[in-house]
Amino acid sequence: MAKYKKVEVIGRGADGVVYKGLDRETNQTVAIKKLHYIHCYNGVPDITIREISLLGQMDHNNIVKLLDVACDDYNKCHLIFEYLDLDLKKFMENNPLACLNKQRIKNFLHQILLGVAYCHKRGVMHRDLKPANLLLDLNASVVKIADFGLARTFQIPIREYSPEVVTLWYRPPEILLGSRVYSTPVDVWSVGCIFAEMVMHQPLFDGHSKISHLHQIFRIMGTPDETTWPGVTSLPNYSLDFPKHNPENLKDYFPQLKPAALDLLSEMLCMDPSRRISAPCALEHAYFKEEEEEDEDDDDDDDDDDF
Ligand code: INR
Numbered sequence: 001m002a003k004y005k006k007v008e009v010i011g012r013g014a015d016g017v018v019y020k021g022l023d024r025e026t027n028q029t030v031a032i033k034k035l036h037y038i039h040c041y042n043g044v045p046d047i048t049i050r051e052i053s054l055l056g057q058m059d060h061n062n063i064v065k066l067l068d069v070a071c072d073d074y075n076k077c078h079l080i081f082e083y084l085d086l087d088l089k090k091f092m093e094n095n096p097l098a099c100l101n102k103q104r105i106k107n108f109l110h111q112i113l114l115g116v117a118y119c120h121k122r123g124v125m126h127r128d129l130k131p132a133n134l135l136l137d138l139n140a141s142v143v144k145i146a147d148f149g150l151a152r153t154f155q156i157p158i159r160e161y162s163p164e165v166v167t168l169w170y171r172p173p174e175i176l177l178g179s180r181v182y183s184t185p186v187d188v189w190s191v192g193c194i195f196a197e198m199v200m201h202q203p204l205f206d207g208h209s210k211i212s213h214l215h216q217i218f219r220i221m222g223t224p225d226e227t228t229w230p231g232v233t234s235l236p237n238y239s240l241d242f243p244k245h246n247p248e249n250l251k252d253y254f255p256q257l258k259p260a261a262l263d264l265l266s267e268m269l270c271m272d273p274s275r276r277i278s279a280p281c282a283l284e285h286a287y288f289k290e291e292e293e294e295d296e297d298d299d300d301d302d303d304d305d306d307f
Contacts, residue, residue, distance in 0.1 A: 004032060030067060032079070064144045102293075111142065168213045183273070264277070
């Protein structure tokens with residue numbers, strides 16, 4: 001770690017503290033993630049080595065790049081990443097709705113799906129996609145996915161390192177219902193929630209407990225049953241006492257969206273994970289083939305839409 005200098009804490013996640021830092025040799029700003037549960041001298045678990053090396057092999061414009069792995073004097077393992085100074089959560093908090101015009105939403109969504117499709121092709125799922133994990137370079141108009149939680153991928157119980165509450169807002173129904181065999185569709189659900197949030201500038205589902213969150217999902221997407229989602233009634237947390245809701249028309253919630261956008265959103269928010277659209281299919285959706293009209297508050301005239 002002598003090569004790096006920690007400057008300030010910028011985040012806390014399930015795996016440890018994240019710092020803004022400096023590479024002393026190149027003067028390059030980096031992000032440093034200190035893995036709080038891994039001591040190098042104990043022998044790093046095989047699975048962790050595998051996870052970190054998988055992370056190191058990920059080489060895609062829409063995935064934050066792992067640059068180095070380093071050990072400090074206390075034998076704590078640190079992951080060194082490229083640095084970006086903004087995330088989508090802060091961007092949405094600090095900017096009025098107009099900053100996320102239709103072209104920009106389409107552009108961001110396309111990049112997020114490219115990153116997710118790349119991970120899924122390599123057999124990696126993220127499992128915790130949310131606006132705070134999407135880093136932005138506004139000058140280059142680039143979105144990069146961060147925080148592939150190592151702890152989560154090897155099934156250490158989810159316990160945030162910080163007192164901050166773990167957000168359930170982007171969790172898909174199959175995880176909330178206790179399914180243990182979930183797969184890549186979990187990330188597509190999260191991207192659907194993020195799409196909706198970019199459009200509305202507020203979270204689509206924002207339950208404070210698993211059960212209230214599930215009920216919020218059911219109220220809009222309909223309560224699942226064996227006809228809409230074969231096998232759902234066998235999931236551990238399924239209850240025959242769930243209130244029965246019919247699916248709402250998403251058009252009523254998103255009057256600003258055109259049919260193609262509504263169709264893609266509803267395909268990403270399909271309750272049954274086996275019928276949910278995949279990331280590669282979503283990239284081929286008609287929504288990405290049609291141009292968005294220029295809107296009056298869009299002063300970014302060099303931001304051409306090439307899909
Ligand atoms: C910022 C973060 C900017 N950049 C928080 C942040 C606030 C403002 O976590 C971050 C990262 C960055 C970051 O620039 N590169 C990385 C986070 C992570 C990896 S991870 C890489 O995986 O979430 O710890």
